[in-house]
Amino acid sequence: MTNRGQGRIFQRGSFLWVAYYSHGSEEREVAPHVRTGEKLEVSEKNRHEAERFLKRRLGDWQRSSTAAARLSARNKSASQSISFSTASKATTNFGTNGVSKPLRM
Numbered sequence: 001m002t003n004r005g006q007g008r009i010f011q012r013g014s015f016l017w018v019a020y021y022s023h024g025s026e027e028r029e030v031a032p033h034v035r036t037g038e039k040l041e042v043s044e045k046n047r048h049e050a051e052r053f054l055k056r057r058l059g060d061w062q063r064s065s066t067a068a069a070r071l072s073a074r075n076k077s078a079s080q081s082i083s084f085s086t087a088s089k090a091t092t093n094f095g096t097n098g099v100s101k102p103l104r105m
Contacts, residue, residue, distance in 0.1 A: 005021070006019075007020035009047060014067065015030050015039050018053060018057065020054065021058065031054070034049060
């Protein structure tokens with residue numbers, strides 16, 4: 001039995017298929033040979049090739065979602081620094097009596 005989230009390999013007709021979850025929906029595709037790209041027919045040797053393809057596919061998905069999370073965090077921190085600097089500039093207008101008042105934006 002495989003661990004949850006590792007995808008699965010199954011037979012459909014005379015070919016091996018892989019299924020995995022990506023962004024909450026199940027993705028299914030015919031397992032191609034990693035080097036040649038040909039569809040894999042059912043055999044023990046080809047099952048190993050299908051496992052290699054599935055691991056590679058899950059790795060690509062993991063890297064892309066990790067990169068997206070890092071980019072999102074980077075954008076979030078950039079927007080916080082922009083809003084912080086905007087807030088500090090907003091109180092630099094001094095009135096005639098020397099008291100700071102907010103700028104109109």
